[in-house]
Amino acid sequence: MRAVVCKAWGPPEGLVVEDVPEPVPGAGDVLIRVRACGVNFADALIVQGKYQEKPSLPFTPGLEVAGEVVSMGKDVGGLGTGQRVVALCATGGYAEAATAPALVTVRIPDAMPCETAAGFMVAYGTAHIGLEHRAQLRPGETLLVHGAGGGVGLAAVEVGKAMGAMVIAAAGSEDKRALARRHGADHVIDYRDGKFKDVVKALTDGRGADVVFDPVGGQVFAQSMRCIAWEGRLLVIGFAAGDIPQVPAGLVLVKNIAMIGVYWGAYRMHEPAIITESLRRLFAWYEEGTLRPVISETLPLERAAEAMQRLLRREARGKVVLTTED
Secondary structure, three states: OEEEEEOOOOOHHHOEEEEOOOOOOOOOEEEEEEEEEEEOHHHHHHHOOOOOOOOOOOEOOOOEEEEEEEEEOOOOOOOOOOOEEEEEOOOOOOEOEEEEEHHHEEEOOOOOOHHHHHOOHHHHHHHHHHHHHHOOOOOOOEEEEOOOOEHHHHHHHHHHHHOOOEEEEEEOOHHHHHHHHHOOOOEEEEHHHOOHHHHHHHHOOOOOEEEEEEOOOHHHHHHHOOOEEEEEEEEEOOOOOOOOOOOOHHHHHHOOOEEEEOOHHHHHHHOHHHHHHHHHHHHHHHHHOOOOOOEEEEEEHHHHHHHHHHHHOOOOOEEEEEEOOO
16 A cells, blocks of 8 residues: 655655555554545654654654544444544654554544545544533634634634634734635734734723634744733634743743643544544534634645645644545
8 A cells, every 4th residue: 555654754855655565454443444634733743853752763654544444353332344534643654555553543424525524533522622622612602713724723713703702813814814714713913913912902891802722832932921811811822823832830830821732643542532522513513613723735746745844834714635536
């Protein structure tokens, strides 16, 4: 089978596509004929050796896949061959076939294309578990979403609206802000002008945002600390800006705020049922028309490096997906 292979730590340009043996599912695993796989910022970090998890070389990157179940290992229940599913892999998704634990493999709605499903799991799962399970966002609260034109940020805009929040979407270009507005944002702001904290305060009558969803970090994080409400919750999603910020503990104290980490992929190891229950709720919202995922590009496996660079340069609108079809 064809697969993208990382042979040495470095920029995505070092990736190659080769014929490799098809994986064999172990106990508790399923083998999936991959139709599409989502491209995530974490994938680009993993191939550079900059992620918190570092697989042994050589390996195939790719965390989320969509396709059909081909076969199953021992002790797998609730799934059958031929079923269309989405699954979370540790690695291995950028290939024509991949294995994944059955505990984080979920049937997808009949009306959902595989390309959409492949870009759905990580972005919407991170948004939903972050906002509901971690931040406990309540109806009527104000949610500030950074990186709102990217995959996970745009998902957070939609999930926040579905949960009844007033959503302020922050993005760095006019087309990204327009996209966030079309997907439900009540207000859009430019976080690059250096004054977004004042805009957030003005939009909330001086109170600030109850929940901040931050996949960007850097100076965005620092300003968010100045426009978060009393007893607000700041979700640390990632550091797309490249800088890991330092927390001003004095503000944490005087504002009674909570800094909350959201490492969605870790639920695969610790509490996989939280992922699957979240996905079932999200798929129900999708079938109702509440969620409208944006897949901005579908590229073949051979263009995996290009797809990763789109994310590293923060050019993607919504999600970028790789497909295995010629």
